[in-house]
Amino acid sequence: MNDAPAQVDLIAVLVAVTNGQPRVLTLENGHALPAGPLQTGHRSLQAGLREWVEAQTRHPLGYVEQLYTFAGQQPGTGRGISISYLGLSREAAGDYPGASWFGWYEYFPWEDRRAGNGPRAAALAALTAWAGRDETRAARVAALFGVQGGWQDELVLQRYELLWEARLVPEAVRATAPAGGTLVAGREMTLDHRRILATAIARLRAKIKYHPVVFELLPHEFTLLELQRTMEAIAGQSLHKPNFRRLIEQQELVEETGHVARLPAGRPAKLFRFRPAVLAERAFAGSKLPLVK
Protein backbone atom coordinates (compact mmCIF):
# COMPACT_ATOMS: atom_id res chain seq x y z
CA MET A 1 0.00 0.00 0.00
CA ASN A 2 2.01 2.88 -1.33
CA ASP A 3 1.43 6.52 -1.90
CA ALA A 4 -0.23 6.91 -5.24
CA PRO A 5 0.60 10.11 -7.07
CA ALA A 6 -2.53 10.79 -9.02
CA GLN A 7 -3.35 12.51 -12.24
CA VAL A 8 -5.36 15.64 -11.56
CA ASP A 9 -7.97 16.89 -14.02
CA LEU A 10 -9.50 20.33 -13.99
CA ILE A 11 -13.06 20.66 -15.27
CA ALA A 12 -14.91 23.90 -15.94
CA VAL A 13 -18.61 24.69 -15.98
CA LEU A 14 -18.75 28.05 -17.70
CA VAL A 15 -22.09 29.80 -17.47
CA ALA A 16 -23.52 32.80 -19.29
CA VAL A 17 -27.06 34.09 -19.65
CA THR A 18 -27.99 35.14 -23.17
CA ASN A 19 -31.45 36.25 -24.29
CA GLY A 20 -32.95 35.08 -21.05
CA GLN A 21 -31.46 31.60 -21.31
CA PRO A 22 -28.68 30.27 -19.11
CA ARG A 23 -26.07 28.54 -21.23
CA VAL A 24 -23.01 26.45 -20.66
CA LEU A 25 -19.84 26.33 -22.74
CA THR A 26 -19.19 22.86 -24.15
CA LEU A 27 -16.90 20.89 -26.42
CA GLU A 28 -17.81 18.12 -28.82
CA ASN A 29 -21.10 19.69 -29.76
CA GLY A 30 -22.55 19.74 -26.28
CA HIS A 31 -21.21 16.44 -25.09
CA ALA A 32 -18.31 17.47 -22.87
CA LEU A 33 -17.16 20.25 -20.58
CA PRO A 34 -13.81 21.98 -21.09
CA ALA A 35 -11.20 20.08 -19.10
CA GLY A 36 -7.55 19.15 -18.98
CA PRO A 37 -4.87 17.74 -16.69
CA LEU A 38 -2.99 19.85 -14.22
CA GLN A 39 0.54 20.37 -15.50
CA THR A 40 3.84 21.32 -13.94
CA GLY A 41 3.81 24.68 -15.67
CA HIS A 42 0.59 25.71 -13.95
CA ARG A 43 1.15 28.13 -11.10
CA SER A 44 -2.08 27.24 -9.35
CA LEU A 45 -5.18 25.16 -9.85
CA GLN A 46 -7.17 28.10 -11.13
CA ALA A 47 -4.32 29.17 -13.40
CA GLY A 48 -4.28 25.68 -14.90
CA LEU A 49 -8.01 25.77 -15.43
CA ARG A 50 -7.74 29.17 -17.08
CA GLU A 51 -5.13 27.93 -19.52
CA TRP A 52 -7.11 24.89 -20.50
CA VAL A 53 -10.34 26.74 -21.01
CA GLU A 54 -8.72 29.45 -23.06
CA ALA A 55 -6.80 26.95 -25.15
CA GLN A 56 -9.88 24.84 -25.83
CA THR A 57 -12.49 27.52 -26.27
CA ARG A 58 -10.80 30.90 -26.70
CA HIS A 59 -13.16 32.13 -24.02
CA PRO A 60 -11.58 34.26 -21.28
CA LEU A 61 -12.40 33.05 -17.79
CA GLY A 62 -13.88 35.63 -15.45
CA TYR A 63 -15.29 34.93 -12.01
CA VAL A 64 -14.44 31.40 -10.88
CA GLU A 65 -15.18 29.29 -7.82
CA GLN A 66 -14.46 25.71 -6.93
CA LEU A 67 -17.26 23.17 -6.94
CA TYR A 68 -16.22 19.69 -5.90
CA THR A 69 -13.40 17.17 -6.07
CA PHE A 70 -13.92 13.52 -6.76
CA ALA A 71 -11.98 10.42 -7.64
CA GLY A 72 -12.56 9.70 -11.29
CA GLN A 73 -14.10 6.46 -12.39
CA GLN A 74 -11.56 5.58 -15.08
CA PRO A 75 -9.89 2.48 -13.67
CA GLY A 76 -6.57 0.93 -14.52
CA THR A 77 -4.31 3.84 -15.34
CA GLY A 78 -3.65 4.86 -11.78
CA ARG A 79 -6.10 7.10 -10.01
CA GLY A 80 -7.74 10.13 -11.50
CA ILE A 81 -8.73 13.10 -9.39
CA SER A 82 -11.11 15.65 -10.90
CA ILE A 83 -11.55 19.13 -9.53
CA SER A 84 -14.55 20.98 -10.92
CA TYR A 85 -15.09 24.73 -11.11
CA LEU A 86 -17.94 27.11 -11.81
CA GLY A 87 -17.21 30.15 -13.94
CA LEU A 88 -19.50 33.09 -14.68
CA SER A 89 -19.11 35.35 -17.68
CA ARG A 90 -20.88 36.67 -20.76
CA GLU A 91 -21.00 35.26 -24.24
CA ALA A 92 -18.70 37.16 -26.56
CA ALA A 93 -19.71 38.09 -30.07
CA GLY A 94 -17.10 36.08 -31.97
CA ASP A 95 -17.36 32.38 -32.42
CA TYR A 96 -15.52 29.70 -30.52
CA PRO A 97 -13.60 27.19 -32.62
CA GLY A 98 -14.47 23.73 -31.43
CA ALA A 99 -16.65 25.01 -28.61
CA SER A 100 -20.30 25.94 -28.42
CA TRP A 101 -22.85 27.22 -25.95
CA PHE A 102 -25.88 25.12 -25.04
CA GLY A 103 -28.88 26.06 -22.95
CA TRP A 104 -28.56 24.29 -19.64
CA TYR A 105 -32.26 23.42 -19.59
CA GLU A 106 -31.66 21.19 -22.61
CA TYR A 107 -29.84 18.98 -20.15
CA PHE A 108 -32.35 19.44 -17.34
CA PRO A 109 -35.73 20.31 -18.87
CA TRP A 110 -37.57 19.70 -15.59
CA GLU A 111 -35.57 22.45 -13.91
CA ASP A 112 -37.15 25.24 -15.96
CA ARG A 113 -40.53 26.18 -14.61
CA ARG A 114 -40.85 29.58 -16.22
CA ALA A 115 -42.91 28.40 -19.15
CA GLY A 116 -45.05 25.88 -17.39
CA ASN A 117 -44.91 22.64 -15.55
CA GLY A 118 -44.85 20.19 -18.42
CA PRO A 119 -41.34 18.76 -18.17
CA ARG A 120 -41.47 18.67 -14.38
CA ALA A 121 -44.81 16.90 -14.41
CA ALA A 122 -43.49 14.35 -16.89
CA ALA A 123 -40.55 13.55 -14.65
CA LEU A 124 -42.87 13.38 -11.65
CA ALA A 125 -45.14 10.93 -13.44
CA ALA A 126 -42.29 8.64 -14.42
CA LEU A 127 -40.91 8.74 -10.89
CA THR A 128 -44.27 8.05 -9.34
CA ALA A 129 -44.54 4.94 -11.48
CA TRP A 130 -41.09 3.92 -10.35
CA ALA A 131 -41.89 4.49 -6.67
CA GLY A 132 -45.01 2.35 -6.82
CA ARG A 133 -46.10 1.42 -3.32
CA ASP A 134 -42.75 2.10 -1.70
CA GLU A 135 -43.56 4.87 0.76
CA THR A 136 -40.03 6.03 1.30
CA ARG A 137 -39.52 6.37 -2.42
CA ALA A 138 -42.81 8.17 -2.82
CA ALA A 139 -41.87 10.60 -0.06
CA ARG A 140 -38.58 11.42 -1.73
CA VAL A 141 -40.24 11.89 -5.09
CA ALA A 142 -42.82 14.21 -3.59
CA ALA A 143 -40.22 16.21 -1.69
CA LEU A 144 -38.02 16.72 -4.74
CA PHE A 145 -40.48 16.93 -7.64
CA GLY A 146 -43.79 17.71 -5.97
CA VAL A 147 -45.16 21.18 -5.67
CA GLN A 148 -46.97 21.13 -2.37
CA GLY A 149 -44.56 22.51 0.16
CA GLY A 150 -42.92 24.53 -2.57
CA TRP A 151 -40.51 23.72 -5.34
CA GLN A 152 -36.96 24.01 -4.06
CA ASP A 153 -34.90 25.29 -6.91
CA GLU A 154 -31.56 24.39 -5.35
CA LEU A 155 -32.05 20.64 -5.29
CA VAL A 156 -30.88 20.14 -8.85
CA LEU A 157 -28.34 17.49 -7.98
CA GLN A 158 -30.70 15.56 -5.74
CA ARG A 159 -33.33 15.48 -8.47
CA TYR A 160 -30.83 14.31 -11.04
CA GLU A 161 -29.60 11.60 -8.71
CA LEU A 162 -33.12 10.42 -8.02
CA LEU A 163 -33.77 10.14 -11.77
CA TRP A 164 -30.52 8.23 -12.05
CA GLU A 165 -31.51 5.88 -9.28
CA ALA A 166 -34.80 5.31 -11.03
CA ARG A 167 -32.84 4.63 -14.22
CA LEU A 168 -34.71 7.36 -16.02
CA VAL A 169 -31.64 9.07 -17.43
CA PRO A 170 -29.63 7.45 -20.21
CA GLU A 171 -26.32 7.57 -18.34
CA ALA A 172 -27.75 5.26 -15.70
CA VAL A 173 -28.56 2.52 -18.17
CA ARG A 174 -25.33 2.72 -20.14
CA ALA A 175 -23.69 -0.09 -18.20
CA THR A 176 -26.69 -2.29 -17.61
CA ALA A 177 -29.84 -3.09 -19.46
CA PRO A 178 -32.59 -0.46 -19.49
CA ALA A 179 -35.26 -0.82 -16.84
CA GLY A 180 -38.98 -0.68 -17.26
CA GLY A 181 -39.63 3.06 -17.22
CA THR A 182 -39.39 5.46 -20.10
CA LEU A 183 -36.41 7.77 -20.08
CA VAL A 184 -37.27 11.36 -19.25
CA ALA A 185 -34.40 12.36 -21.49
CA GLY A 186 -32.66 15.68 -21.45
CA ARG A 187 -29.46 16.03 -23.45
CA GLU A 188 -26.71 13.62 -22.51
CA MET A 189 -23.02 14.20 -21.73
CA THR A 190 -19.93 12.02 -21.49
CA LEU A 191 -18.79 10.48 -18.22
CA ASP A 192 -20.27 12.34 -15.28
CA HIS A 193 -20.17 15.76 -16.89
CA ARG A 194 -23.91 16.14 -16.65
CA ARG A 195 -23.70 15.46 -12.96
CA ILE A 196 -21.07 18.17 -12.63
CA LEU A 197 -23.33 20.56 -14.50
CA ALA A 198 -26.11 19.75 -12.04
CA THR A 199 -23.77 20.57 -9.18
CA ALA A 200 -22.91 23.87 -10.80
CA ILE A 201 -26.53 24.85 -11.31
CA ALA A 202 -27.36 23.99 -7.73
CA ARG A 203 -24.44 26.01 -6.41
CA LEU A 204 -25.31 29.02 -8.52
CA ARG A 205 -28.98 28.92 -7.58
CA ALA A 206 -28.04 28.85 -3.93
CA LYS A 207 -25.35 31.48 -4.11
CA ILE A 208 -27.32 34.00 -6.10
CA LYS A 209 -29.67 34.40 -3.16
CA TYR A 210 -27.14 35.73 -0.71
CA HIS A 211 -24.22 37.00 -2.77
CA PRO A 212 -24.34 39.49 -5.64
CA VAL A 213 -22.82 37.18 -8.24
CA VAL A 214 -25.57 37.86 -10.79
CA PHE A 215 -23.72 40.94 -11.87
CA GLU A 216 -20.97 38.78 -13.32
CA LEU A 217 -23.53 37.67 -15.86
CA LEU A 218 -24.74 41.14 -16.83
CA PRO A 219 -23.22 43.94 -18.90
CA HIS A 220 -21.87 46.97 -17.09
CA GLU A 221 -25.17 48.81 -17.50
CA PHE A 222 -28.51 47.08 -17.39
CA THR A 223 -32.18 47.69 -16.71
CA LEU A 224 -33.95 46.28 -13.69
CA LEU A 225 -35.94 44.00 -15.93
CA GLU A 226 -32.76 42.59 -17.46
CA LEU A 227 -31.52 41.92 -13.95
CA GLN A 228 -34.78 40.22 -13.09
CA ARG A 229 -34.79 38.11 -16.26
CA THR A 230 -31.25 36.96 -15.51
CA MET A 231 -32.21 35.92 -12.00
CA GLU A 232 -35.25 34.14 -13.35
CA ALA A 233 -33.19 32.30 -15.94
CA ILE A 234 -30.92 30.93 -13.26
CA ALA A 235 -33.65 30.12 -10.77
CA GLY A 236 -35.82 28.61 -13.49
CA GLN A 237 -38.77 30.45 -12.02
CA SER A 238 -40.63 33.69 -12.54
CA LEU A 239 -40.45 36.44 -9.97
CA HIS A 240 -42.98 39.02 -8.86
CA LYS A 241 -41.88 42.23 -10.50
CA PRO A 242 -42.86 44.87 -7.93
CA ASN A 243 -41.46 42.83 -5.06
CA PHE A 244 -38.29 42.17 -6.98
CA ARG A 245 -37.72 45.87 -7.51
CA ARG A 246 -38.50 46.67 -3.90
CA LEU A 247 -35.91 44.18 -2.76
CA ILE A 248 -33.22 45.39 -5.15
CA GLU A 249 -33.80 48.99 -4.19
CA GLN A 250 -33.78 48.54 -0.46
CA GLN A 251 -30.59 46.51 -0.70
CA GLU A 252 -28.84 49.40 -2.42
CA LEU A 253 -26.93 47.03 -4.62
CA VAL A 254 -27.25 49.19 -7.71
CA GLU A 255 -27.22 52.85 -8.62
CA GLU A 256 -28.60 54.78 -11.57
CA THR A 257 -26.16 55.62 -14.32
CA GLY A 258 -28.27 58.53 -15.57
CA HIS A 259 -28.75 56.87 -18.94
CA VAL A 260 -31.88 55.26 -20.24
CA ALA A 261 -32.39 52.26 -22.49
CA ARG A 262 -34.70 52.76 -25.43
CA LEU A 263 -36.61 49.58 -25.80
CA PRO A 264 -38.39 48.11 -28.84
CA ALA A 265 -41.66 49.00 -27.18
CA GLY A 266 -42.90 50.78 -24.12
CA ARG A 267 -41.53 53.33 -21.76
CA PRO A 268 -37.73 53.68 -21.70
CA ALA A 269 -36.05 52.07 -18.72
CA LYS A 270 -33.43 53.62 -16.49
CA LEU A 271 -30.03 52.00 -16.66
CA PHE A 272 -28.30 50.87 -13.51
CA ARG A 273 -24.88 49.68 -12.56
CA PHE A 274 -23.70 47.48 -9.72
CA ARG A 275 -22.20 49.37 -6.78
CA PRO A 276 -18.93 47.47 -6.20
CA ALA A 277 -18.49 49.24 -2.87
CA VAL A 278 -21.12 46.96 -1.36
CA LEU A 279 -18.57 44.16 -1.41
CA ALA A 280 -16.53 46.06 1.17
CA GLU A 281 -19.43 47.64 3.06
CA ARG A 282 -21.34 44.48 3.54
CA ALA A 283 -20.20 40.98 4.12
CA PHE A 284 -22.41 38.56 2.34
CA ALA A 285 -23.63 35.61 4.24
CA GLY A 286 -27.22 36.17 5.20
CA SER A 287 -28.01 39.06 2.94
CA LYS A 288 -30.85 38.39 0.61
CA LEU A 289 -31.46 38.72 -3.01
CA PRO A 290 -34.95 38.09 -4.23
CA LEU A 291 -35.96 34.58 -3.55
CA VAL A 292 -37.98 32.63 -6.00
CA LYS A 293 -41.66 32.37 -5.61
Next chain:
Amino acid sequence: MNDAPAQVDLIAVLVAVTNGQPRVLTLENGHALPAGPLQTGHRSLQAGLREWVEAQTRHPLGYVEQLYTFAGQQPGTGRGISISYLGLSREAAGDYPGASWFGWYEYFPWEDRRAGNGPRAAALAALTAWAGRDETRAARVAALFGVQGGWQDELVLQRYELLWEARLVPEAVRATAPAGGTLVAGREMTLDHRRILATAIARLRAKIKYHPVVFELLPHEFTLLELQRTMEAIAGQSLHKPNFRRLIEQQELVEETGHVARLPAGRPAKLFRFRPAVLAERAFAGSKLPLVK
Protein backbone atom coordinates in the same frame (compact mmCIF):
# COMPACT_ATOMS: atom_id res chain seq x y z
CA MET B 1 5.07 21.36 -19.79
CA ASN B 2 4.06 17.88 -18.92
CA ASP B 3 1.28 16.28 -17.00
CA ALA B 4 2.24 16.30 -13.37
CA PRO B 5 0.91 13.42 -11.34
CA ALA B 6 0.51 14.96 -7.93
CA GLN B 7 0.61 13.71 -4.40
CA VAL B 8 -2.85 13.94 -2.86
CA ASP B 9 -3.30 14.59 0.85
CA LEU B 10 -6.50 14.05 2.77
CA ILE B 11 -7.13 16.32 5.75
CA ALA B 12 -9.88 15.93 8.33
CA VAL B 13 -11.55 18.47 10.57
CA LEU B 14 -13.36 16.33 13.11
CA VAL B 15 -15.84 18.17 15.26
CA ALA B 16 -17.70 17.21 18.42
CA VAL B 17 -19.58 19.26 20.99
CA THR B 18 -18.83 18.33 24.59
CA ASN B 19 -20.13 20.17 27.63
CA GLY B 20 -21.32 23.01 25.50
CA GLN B 21 -17.98 23.50 23.79
CA PRO B 22 -17.27 22.69 20.17
CA ARG B 23 -14.02 20.79 19.88
CA VAL B 24 -11.75 19.56 17.14
CA LEU B 25 -9.65 16.42 17.05
CA THR B 26 -5.93 17.21 16.68
CA LEU B 27 -2.52 15.63 16.59
CA GLU B 28 0.71 16.99 18.04
CA ASN B 29 -1.00 18.52 21.03
CA GLY B 30 -3.30 20.79 19.09
CA HIS B 31 -0.93 21.77 16.36
CA ALA B 32 -2.08 19.65 13.44
CA LEU B 33 -5.16 18.06 11.94
CA PRO B 34 -5.30 14.35 11.13
CA ALA B 35 -4.09 13.89 7.58
CA GLY B 36 -2.35 11.47 5.26
CA PRO B 37 -1.67 10.80 1.60
CA LEU B 38 -4.11 9.04 -0.66
CA GLN B 39 -2.83 5.53 -1.32
CA THR B 40 -3.42 2.93 -4.00
CA GLY B 41 -5.23 0.70 -1.53
CA HIS B 42 -7.89 3.30 -0.84
CA ARG B 43 -11.14 2.54 -2.57
CA SER B 44 -12.32 6.14 -2.53
CA LEU B 45 -11.29 9.51 -1.18
CA GLN B 46 -13.54 9.18 1.85
CA ALA B 47 -12.35 5.64 2.46
CA GLY B 48 -8.77 6.89 2.47
CA LEU B 49 -9.66 9.64 4.88
CA ARG B 50 -11.40 7.17 7.15
CA GLU B 51 -8.37 4.92 7.28
CA TRP B 52 -5.99 7.73 8.10
CA VAL B 53 -8.14 9.19 10.80
CA GLU B 54 -8.74 5.86 12.44
CA ALA B 55 -5.07 4.91 12.25
CA GLN B 56 -3.93 8.22 13.71
CA THR B 57 -6.58 8.81 16.33
CA ARG B 58 -8.57 5.59 16.87
CA HIS B 59 -11.65 7.74 16.42
CA PRO B 60 -14.35 6.29 14.13
CA LEU B 61 -15.46 8.69 11.45
CA GLY B 62 -19.19 9.32 11.22
CA TYR B 63 -20.87 11.92 9.06
CA VAL B 64 -18.40 13.40 6.56
CA GLU B 65 -18.56 16.06 3.87
CA GLN B 66 -15.98 17.59 1.61
CA LEU B 67 -14.75 21.10 2.27
CA TYR B 68 -12.22 22.37 -0.22
CA THR B 69 -9.31 21.34 -2.42
CA PHE B 70 -6.19 23.41 -2.78
CA ALA B 71 -2.69 23.13 -4.13
CA GLY B 72 -0.34 22.80 -1.20
CA GLN B 73 2.37 25.34 -0.65
CA GLN B 74 5.25 22.93 -0.17
CA PRO B 75 7.45 23.62 -3.20
CA GLY B 76 10.12 21.48 -4.80
CA THR B 77 8.89 17.94 -4.33
CA GLY B 78 6.36 18.00 -7.10
CA ARG B 79 2.95 19.38 -6.44
CA GLY B 80 0.80 18.65 -3.42
CA ILE B 81 -2.97 18.61 -3.61
CA SER B 82 -4.88 18.72 -0.35
CA ILE B 83 -8.51 17.76 -0.04
CA SER B 84 -10.11 18.76 3.24
CA TYR B 85 -13.15 17.23 4.91
CA LEU B 86 -15.50 18.07 7.73
CA GLY B 87 -16.58 15.26 10.02
CA LEU B 88 -19.21 15.34 12.76
CA SER B 89 -19.31 12.92 15.65
CA ARG B 90 -19.24 12.66 19.43
CA GLU B 91 -16.33 12.35 21.77
CA ALA B 92 -15.91 8.79 23.00
CA ALA B 93 -15.10 7.97 26.57
CA GLY B 94 -11.73 6.30 26.02
CA ASP B 95 -8.61 8.24 25.30
CA TYR B 96 -6.97 8.74 21.96
CA PRO B 97 -3.28 7.80 21.79
CA GLY B 98 -1.42 10.65 20.16
CA ALA B 99 -4.56 12.64 19.53
CA SER B 100 -6.47 15.15 21.61
CA TRP B 101 -9.53 17.33 21.45
CA PHE B 102 -9.21 21.11 21.64
CA GLY B 103 -11.95 23.72 21.89
CA TRP B 104 -12.19 25.45 18.56
CA TYR B 105 -12.59 28.86 20.19
CA GLU B 106 -9.06 28.52 21.49
CA TYR B 107 -8.04 28.97 17.88
CA PHE B 108 -10.63 31.66 17.16
CA PRO B 109 -11.51 33.43 20.41
CA TRP B 110 -13.28 36.28 18.62
CA GLU B 111 -15.78 33.82 17.16
CA ASP B 112 -17.39 33.00 20.52
CA ARG B 113 -19.82 35.69 21.53
CA ARG B 114 -21.79 33.69 24.06
CA ALA B 115 -19.91 34.98 27.09
CA GLY B 116 -19.44 38.54 26.00
CA ASN B 117 -17.79 40.65 23.41
CA GLY B 118 -14.29 40.91 24.84
CA PRO B 119 -12.27 38.91 22.32
CA ARG B 120 -14.25 40.28 19.41
CA ALA B 121 -13.78 43.85 20.61
CA ALA B 122 -10.05 43.27 21.02
CA ALA B 123 -9.76 42.06 17.45
CA LEU B 124 -11.88 44.97 16.28
CA ALA B 125 -9.64 47.45 18.06
CA ALA B 126 -6.46 46.02 16.56
CA LEU B 127 -8.02 46.02 13.11
CA THR B 128 -9.27 49.57 13.45
CA ALA B 129 -5.74 50.67 14.24
CA TRP B 130 -4.53 48.79 11.19
CA ALA B 131 -7.16 50.34 8.94
CA GLY B 132 -6.27 53.87 10.00
CA ARG B 133 -7.76 56.36 7.55
CA ASP B 134 -8.17 53.85 4.73
CA GLU B 135 -11.91 53.89 4.16
CA THR B 136 -12.10 50.65 2.23
CA ARG B 137 -10.23 48.87 4.99
CA ALA B 138 -12.42 50.46 7.64
CA ALA B 139 -15.54 49.38 5.77
CA ARG B 140 -14.33 45.79 5.59
CA VAL B 141 -13.42 45.77 9.27
CA ALA B 142 -16.82 47.14 10.22
CA ALA B 143 -18.65 44.68 8.01
CA LEU B 144 -16.80 41.68 9.39
CA PHE B 145 -16.15 42.58 13.03
CA GLY B 146 -18.62 45.36 13.75
CA VAL B 147 -21.94 44.81 15.38
CA GLN B 148 -24.20 47.36 13.72
CA GLY B 149 -25.92 45.57 10.91
CA GLY B 150 -25.62 42.33 12.81
CA TRP B 151 -22.79 39.92 13.46
CA GLN B 152 -22.65 37.35 10.67
CA ASP B 153 -21.56 34.13 12.24
CA GLU B 154 -20.70 32.43 8.96
CA LEU B 155 -17.89 34.74 7.94
CA VAL B 156 -15.27 32.90 9.95
CA LEU B 157 -12.87 32.50 7.06
CA GLN B 158 -13.20 36.09 5.92
CA ARG B 159 -12.47 37.34 9.43
CA TYR B 160 -9.44 35.10 9.74
CA GLU B 161 -8.16 36.25 6.36
CA LEU B 162 -8.62 39.88 7.31
CA LEU B 163 -6.60 39.33 10.49
CA TRP B 164 -3.98 37.63 8.39
CA GLU B 165 -3.88 40.49 5.94
CA ALA B 166 -3.45 42.86 8.88
CA ARG B 167 -0.64 40.60 10.13
CA LEU B 168 -2.41 40.10 13.43
CA VAL B 169 -2.12 36.32 13.47
CA PRO B 170 1.22 34.64 14.03
CA GLU B 171 1.10 32.57 10.85
CA ALA B 172 1.12 35.75 8.80
CA VAL B 173 4.37 36.99 10.28
CA ARG B 174 6.19 33.67 10.16
CA ALA B 175 7.89 34.42 6.87
CA THR B 176 8.42 38.14 7.27
CA ALA B 177 9.12 40.48 10.12
CA PRO B 178 6.23 41.31 12.46
CA ALA B 179 4.31 44.45 11.67
CA GLY B 180 3.36 47.23 14.05
CA GLY B 181 0.18 45.83 15.58
CA THR B 182 -0.15 43.48 18.49
CA LEU B 183 -1.08 39.93 17.66
CA VAL B 184 -4.63 39.06 18.63
CA ALA B 185 -3.42 35.54 19.17
CA GLY B 186 -5.57 32.47 19.34
CA ARG B 187 -3.84 29.10 19.29
CA GLU B 188 -1.64 28.43 16.30
CA MET B 189 -1.44 25.45 13.94
CA THR B 190 1.06 24.17 11.41
CA LEU B 191 0.90 25.10 7.74
CA ASP B 192 -2.58 26.28 6.84
CA HIS B 193 -4.42 23.95 9.18
CA ARG B 194 -5.93 26.83 11.08
CA ARG B 195 -7.28 28.19 7.85
CA ILE B 196 -8.84 24.83 7.10
CA LEU B 197 -10.43 24.83 10.54
CA ALA B 198 -11.88 28.25 9.81
CA THR B 199 -13.37 26.89 6.60
CA ALA B 200 -14.89 24.00 8.52
CA ILE B 201 -16.46 26.24 11.14
CA ALA B 202 -17.90 28.50 8.48
CA ARG B 203 -19.37 25.58 6.60
CA LEU B 204 -20.89 24.05 9.69
CA ARG B 205 -22.40 27.35 10.85
CA ALA B 206 -23.98 27.82 7.46
CA LYS B 207 -25.21 24.29 7.05
CA ILE B 208 -26.73 23.92 10.46
CA LYS B 209 -29.30 26.55 9.52
CA TYR B 210 -30.92 24.66 6.70
CA HIS B 211 -29.98 21.02 7.19
CA PRO B 212 -30.51 18.90 10.31
CA VAL B 213 -26.84 18.03 10.80
CA VAL B 214 -26.83 19.04 14.46
CA PHE B 215 -28.17 15.68 15.36
CA GLU B 216 -24.88 14.09 14.33
CA LEU B 217 -23.41 15.88 17.33
CA LEU B 218 -26.02 14.77 19.85
CA PRO B 219 -26.71 11.47 21.60
CA HIS B 220 -29.69 9.46 20.46
CA GLU B 221 -31.89 11.01 23.13
CA PHE B 222 -31.54 14.60 24.23
CA THR B 223 -33.46 17.45 25.82
CA LEU B 224 -34.44 20.55 23.92
CA LEU B 225 -32.01 22.57 25.98
CA GLU B 226 -29.18 20.25 25.04
CA LEU B 227 -30.13 20.73 21.42
CA GLN B 228 -30.17 24.47 21.90
CA ARG B 229 -26.81 24.51 23.68
CA THR B 230 -25.27 22.51 20.87
CA MET B 231 -26.56 24.95 18.28
CA GLU B 232 -25.31 27.85 20.36
CA ALA B 233 -21.88 26.28 20.71
CA ILE B 234 -21.55 26.04 16.96
CA ALA B 235 -23.00 29.44 16.18
CA GLY B 236 -21.00 31.05 18.97
CA GLN B 237 -24.10 32.96 19.97
CA SER B 238 -26.95 32.63 22.41
CA LEU B 239 -30.44 31.93 21.18
CA HIS B 240 -33.82 33.01 22.48
CA LYS B 241 -35.19 29.99 24.24
CA PRO B 242 -38.94 30.27 23.60
CA ASN B 243 -38.41 31.11 19.95
CA PHE B 244 -35.96 28.29 19.54
CA ARG B 245 -38.46 25.80 20.90
CA ARG B 246 -41.22 27.19 18.73
CA LEU B 247 -39.08 26.74 15.64
CA ILE B 248 -38.01 23.20 16.51
CA GLU B 249 -41.56 22.14 17.24
CA GLN B 250 -43.17 23.57 14.15
CA GLN B 251 -40.49 21.96 12.00
CA GLU B 252 -41.40 18.56 13.40
CA LEU B 253 -37.78 17.50 13.34
CA VAL B 254 -37.98 15.68 16.65
CA GLU B 255 -40.40 13.49 18.55
CA GLU B 256 -40.78 12.68 22.22
CA THR B 257 -39.31 9.41 23.40
CA GLY B 258 -41.57 9.25 26.43
CA HIS B 259 -38.63 9.37 28.81
CA VAL B 260 -37.56 12.26 30.96
CA ALA B 261 -34.14 13.43 31.99
CA ARG B 262 -33.64 14.07 35.70
CA LEU B 263 -31.48 17.13 35.95
CA PRO B 264 -29.21 18.31 38.79
CA ALA B 265 -31.78 20.99 39.54
CA GLY B 266 -35.18 22.06 38.37
CA ARG B 267 -38.04 20.44 36.60
CA PRO B 268 -37.23 17.25 34.65
CA ALA B 269 -37.04 17.68 30.91
CA LYS B 270 -38.67 15.53 28.26
CA LEU B 271 -36.31 13.59 26.09
CA PHE B 272 -36.55 13.77 22.33
CA ARG B 273 -35.12 11.95 19.38
CA PHE B 274 -34.51 13.02 15.81
CA ARG B 275 -37.12 11.83 13.32
CA PRO B 276 -34.98 10.34 10.55
CA ALA B 277 -38.01 10.18 8.27
CA VAL B 278 -37.76 13.92 7.71
CA LEU B 279 -34.77 13.28 5.49
CA ALA B 280 -37.03 11.53 3.01
CA GLU B 281 -40.13 13.65 3.57
CA ARG B 282 -38.44 16.96 3.17
CA ALA B 283 -35.63 18.01 0.95
CA PHE B 284 -33.41 20.42 2.72
CA ALA B 285 -32.39 23.52 0.92
CA GLY B 286 -34.43 26.42 2.19
CA SER B 287 -35.74 24.88 5.34
CA LYS B 288 -34.77 26.79 8.39
CA LEU B 289 -33.28 26.01 11.67
CA PRO B 290 -33.17 28.82 14.16
CA LEU B 291 -31.01 31.61 12.96
CA VAL B 292 -28.75 33.39 15.35
CA LYS B 293 -29.76 36.65 16.82
Next chain:
DNA sequence: GTAATTATACTCTAATTGAGTATAAAGGAG
Protein backbone atom coordinates in the same frame (compact mmCIF):
# COMPACT_ATOMS: atom_id res chain seq x y z
C1' DG C 1 -55.12 60.14 -31.31
C1' DT C 2 -55.59 55.35 -29.73
C1' DA C 3 -53.95 50.93 -28.54
C1' DA C 4 -50.28 48.25 -27.03
C1' DT C 5 -46.34 47.83 -24.25
C1' DT C 6 -43.17 48.43 -20.72
C1' DA C 7 -41.55 51.17 -16.52
C1' DT C 8 -42.36 52.82 -12.13
C1' DA C 9 -44.84 53.76 -7.86
C1' DC C 10 -48.09 52.47 -4.18
C1' DT C 11 -51.35 49.72 -1.08
C1' DC C 12 -52.98 45.98 1.59
C1' DT C 13 -52.77 41.58 3.94
C1' DA C 14 -50.68 37.43 5.68
C1' DA C 15 -46.85 35.33 7.64
C1' DT C 16 -42.74 35.32 10.17
C1' DT C 17 -39.63 36.92 13.57
C1' DG C 18 -38.02 39.07 17.87
C1' DA C 19 -38.74 39.83 22.56
C1' DG C 20 -41.01 39.40 26.77
C1' DT C 21 -44.11 37.17 30.39
C1' DA C 22 -46.48 33.56 32.96
C1' DT C 23 -47.02 29.04 34.84
C1' DA C 24 -45.45 24.10 36.03
C1' DA C 25 -42.54 20.68 38.24
C1' DA C 26 -38.76 19.35 40.47
C1' DG C 27 -35.00 19.70 44.73
C1' DG C 28 -33.07 21.82 48.90
C1' DA C 29 -33.01 24.76 53.17
C1' DG C 30 -35.16 25.93 57.16
Next chain:
DNA sequence: CTCCTTTATACTCAATTAGAGTATAATTAC
Protein backbone atom coordinates in the same frame (compact mmCIF):
# COMPACT_ATOMS: atom_id res chain seq x y z
C1' DC D 1 -44.25 21.25 55.40
C1' DT D 2 -43.32 25.73 53.29
C1' DC D 3 -40.61 28.74 50.81
C1' DC D 4 -37.01 29.51 47.55
C1' DT D 5 -34.25 28.34 43.68
C1' DT D 6 -33.90 26.23 39.37
C1' DT D 7 -35.21 24.57 35.05
C1' DA D 8 -39.07 23.26 31.75
C1' DT D 9 -42.95 24.53 29.24
C1' DA D 10 -46.66 27.47 27.44
C1' DC D 11 -48.48 31.90 25.81
C1' DT D 12 -48.86 36.86 24.18
C1' DC D 13 -47.77 41.00 21.60
C1' DA D 14 -45.44 44.17 18.51
C1' DA D 15 -42.44 44.93 14.61
C1' DT D 16 -40.80 43.54 10.49
C1' DT D 17 -40.94 41.19 6.24
C1' DA D 18 -42.87 38.72 2.38
C1' DG D 19 -46.68 37.92 -0.99
C1' DA D 20 -49.96 39.60 -4.08
C1' DG D 21 -52.46 43.01 -6.41
C1' DT D 22 -53.45 47.84 -8.42
C1' DA D 23 -52.63 52.41 -10.42
C1' DT D 24 -50.17 55.68 -13.20
C1' DA D 25 -46.33 57.26 -16.50
C1' DA D 26 -43.79 57.27 -20.79
C1' DT D 27 -42.81 55.45 -24.93
C1' DT D 28 -43.77 53.15 -30.07
C1' DA D 29 -46.83 51.35 -33.81
C1' DC D 30 -50.75 52.19 -36.46
